[in-house]
Amino acid sequence: MRRIGSDPKSELGGADLTVLLGSGLGGACERFPVVRSLEFEQIPGLTPPSVSGHRGEFRLCSINDRRCLFIVGRKHYYERADKEIRAMVRFAAALGTGELVLTSAAGSVDSRLSPGELVVVEDIMDFQDRDYRLTRPAEPAGRSSVVPRPLRGGNSPLLCLDPSLRSRIEKAAIKAGIALKRGVLACVSGPAYETPAEVRALQEIGASLVTMSAAPEVFFANQAGLRVAALCLVTNLATGLAQSAPSHKSVLEIGKRSSRALGDLIVHLVRGPDVTAAPDG
Ligand code: HPA
Numbered sequence: 001m002r003r004i005g006s007d008p009k010s011e012l013g014g015a016d017l018t019v020l021l022g023s024g025l026g027g028a029c030e031r032f033p034v035v036r037s038l039e040f041e042q043i044p045g046l047t048p049p050s051v052s053g054h055r056g057e058f059r060l061c062s063i064n065d066r067r068c069l070f071i072v073g074r075k076h077y078y079e080r081a082d083k084e085i086r087a088m089v090r091f092a093a094a095l096g097t098g099e100l101v102l103t104s105a106a107g108s109v110d111s112r113l114s115p116g117e118l119v120v121v122e123d124i125m126d127f128q129d130r131d132y133r134l135t136r137p138a139e140p141a142g143r144s145s146v147v148p149r150p151l152r153g154g155n156s157p158l159l160c161l162d163p164s165l166r167s168r169i170e171k172a173a174i175k176a177g178i179a180l181k182r183g184v185l186a187c188v189s190g191p192a193y194e195t196p197a198e199v200r201a202l203q204e205i206g207a208s209l210v211t212m213s214a215a216p217e218v219f220f221a222n223q224a225g226l227r228v229a230a231l232c233l234v235t236n237l238a239t240g241l242a243q244s245a246p247s248h249k250s251v252l253e254i255g256k257r258s259s260r261a262l263g264d265l266i267v268h269l270v271r272g273p274d275v276t277a278a279p280d281g
Pocket of ligand 1: 105106107108188193194210211212235236237238239246251
């Protein structure tokens, strides 16, 4: 398979926005004309995702007179893929849009959030193994000891979601007629779903949703200087809150059913704040 040359912008540059489509949500970009696409394995440092429902493709699409770069599918922390997640985010940053919207399937731990609803993330609790927090690409030569540093504040705030991008997403949702909710996202390692006791603990500490992705991408996006926002599709009630246990199959089914609404939101988001034309790709 052909690998890309040294200038990724010549292949996929020029997008107004980058959107990562998570578990089962790849259908959100199906209706948009494709300008160009590259599979993960054509990009240095990336290999295809191993989980079903994740295609592993960068796809530049045109949406009316705008361009949106979709990352269709992702690698997860539980695939031992933090270096690849970093490579994927840095590749997106090198393409120059400056903004990344992450989407993830998530289980609800909050009775106000039901399957099929879209939720914009206000803040993150990072319960993944967090090896990626040890990475320090800007470390001066010759220093190898790990020095504790703040996640927030200072010159390189990490795990921060951009409030202005979030507010643009909320405005786009209103234009698309979507009742977008807000929530706090707990990011766990997976790949096993939580125990009922873990879900009760997440409720106690103020989480609204739980997912197995997002935190490393937010971390690396912050490191790369991208403005980042996170959206979740509630695909299930978390373990112990419904009659049946969560399953990847039903997560993918709900994702497929909700992709149309996510696509509508993206149409309005990529268009920017002031135009009010009909939501067609
Ligand atoms: N837990 C963790 N990750 C998930 C879930 C869940 O219930 N649903 C979709 N992704």
